[in-house]
Amino acid sequence: MRALRLTAPTVLELCEIPVPEPGPGEVLLQVGGAGLCHSDLHVREIPIAVFPLPLTLGHEVAGTVDGRPVLVHLVWGCGRCRSCVAGRDNVCTALGRQVAPASPGLGPQGGMAEYAAVPVSSLVDIEGLDPVAAAPLADAALTPYHAIAGELGRLRAGSTAVVIGVGGLGHMGVQILRAITPARVVAVDLDERKRATALEVGAHEALASDESTAARVLDLTAGQGADAVFDFTGVQATLDLAAACVAPGGALRVVGLGGGTLSYPASGDATALPWGVSVTRAYGGTRQDLSEVVALARSGAIAVHVEAVPLDEGVAAFERLHRGDVDGRLVLVP
Ligand code: NAD
Numbered sequence: 001m002r003a004l005r006l007t008a009p010t011v012l013e014l015c016e017i018p019v020p021e022p023g024p025g026e027v028l029l030q031v032g033g034a035g036l037c038h039s040d041l042h043v044r045e046i047p048i049a050v051f052p053l054p055l056t057l058g059h060e061v062a063g064t065v066d067g068r069p070v071l072v073h074l075v076w077g078c079g080r081c082r083s084c085v086a087g088r089d090n091v092c093t094a095l096g097r098q099v100a101p102a103s104p105g106l107g108p109q110g111g112m113a114e115y116a117a118v119p120v121s122s123l124v125d126i127e128g129l130d131p132v133a134a135a136p137l138a139d140a141a142l143t144p145y146h147a148i149a150g151e152l153g154r155l156r157a158g159s160t161a162v163v164i165g166v167g168g169l170g171h172m173g174v175q176i177l178r179a180i181t182p183a184r185v186v187a188v189d190l191d192e193r194k195r196a197t198a199l200e201v202g203a204h205e206a207l208a209s210d211e212s213t214a215a216r217v218l219d220l221t222a223g224q225g226a227d228a229v230f231d232f233t234g235v236q237a238t239l240d241l242a243a244a245c246v247a248p249g250g251a252l253r254v255v256g257l258g259g260g261t262l263s264y265p266a267s268g269d270a271t272a273l274p275w276g277v278s279v280t281r282a283y284g285g286t287r288q289d290l291s292e293v294v295a296l297a298r299s300g301a302i303a304v305h306v307e308a309v310p311l312d313e314g315v316a317a318f319e320r321l322h323r324g325d326v327d328g329r330l331v332l333v334p
């Protein structure tokens with residue numbers, strides 16, 4: 001079969017390899033589509049091998065098993081640790097306290113291929129949805145959903161949520177906020193096209209990302225700031241913005257892995273972070289989150305802006321995402 005693989009650090013190639021043989025507890029998935037996430041770019045750019053290579057990438061995977069459409073959960077938790085047993089499989093501790101749970105394409109072989117061997121326990125039924133349109137639900141929708149669903153107590157009538165970065169994750173974050181909260185949604189992006197998409201999918205405001213953005217959020221919130229800020233970029237400029245526009249007692253959820261650092265002095269007023277702010281370094285979502293995401297997609301409340309690209313053009317698709325020349329999500333179709 002064909003598979004898009006990292007064959008050496010920073011080297012991405014379309015390869016011809018044997019169809020995988022499912023191990024114990026696994027089934028063979030015929031891949032319908034695999035979303036291209038910015039995390040795949042981050043992984044390709046790491047100059048050393050952090051995972052065993054060669055590695056087939058692709059952690060947003062949907063397809064069919066024996067003709068039945070299924071979505072593969074991003075997080076392959078162990079199912080046995082305290083976190084997993086408590087339903088917090090997105091912070092499974094099996095691989096250690098500083099390592100993310102296993103995910104396809106980020107350790108185990110992923111889904112940018114014609115077939116993938118996947119744990120039966122990772123599958124969620126998507127009867128009625130198209131696997132190509134549904135594949136990005138596994139991360140681009142799941143991860144924002146987890147971060148947002150945890151803040152329903154803050155995101156009540158009259159509240160404001162800020163979404164920084166309206167790419168694959170952010171354009172789903174905006175839709176999820178509109179679907180499950182009454183909050184006013186303020187989207188922020190550098191790119192005018194992404195801001196237009198944000199308004200199209202339901203943001204009330206779309207702001208350019210620059211030195212004036214925090215002041216504009218404060219203007220919109222009577223000087224108090226946003227009840228929740230979701231940073232789907234994670235570069236230094238966006239973390240600084242997030243800290244500068246979150247309200248006292250608000251939530252700052254860091255999802256983007258852009259290489260920035262969030263820091264604040266513990267003492268004094270008028271520091272980078274107001275009193276009472278809660279910070280979470282958010283990873284993926286739980287299996288329950290994923291089934292709720294699928295329910296939202298089935299109801300039509302959320303939909304990924306998908307552009308299908310042939311798997312054979314996968315390397316070029318990475319370059320497009322690198323240039324920011326994507327609206328929503330590219331999905332590689334074998
Ligand atoms: P994407 O490339 O589709 O979107 C990123 C968006 O950020 C783009 O619209 C871009 O214009 C915007 N942006 C860049 N710099 C900006 C700035 N200074 N101010 C405002 N906007 C800016 O990426 P994606 O696939 O949505 O992924 C976003 C980030 O989330 C990546 O870092 C990815 O690795 C990370 N991620 C984390 C998790 C997790 O579980 N924590 C899961 C998935 C992805």
Ligand code: ZN
Nearest residue numbers: 037038039139
């Ligand atoms: Zn991802």
Ligand code: ZN
Nearest residue numbers: 078081084092
């Ligand atoms: Zn576990």
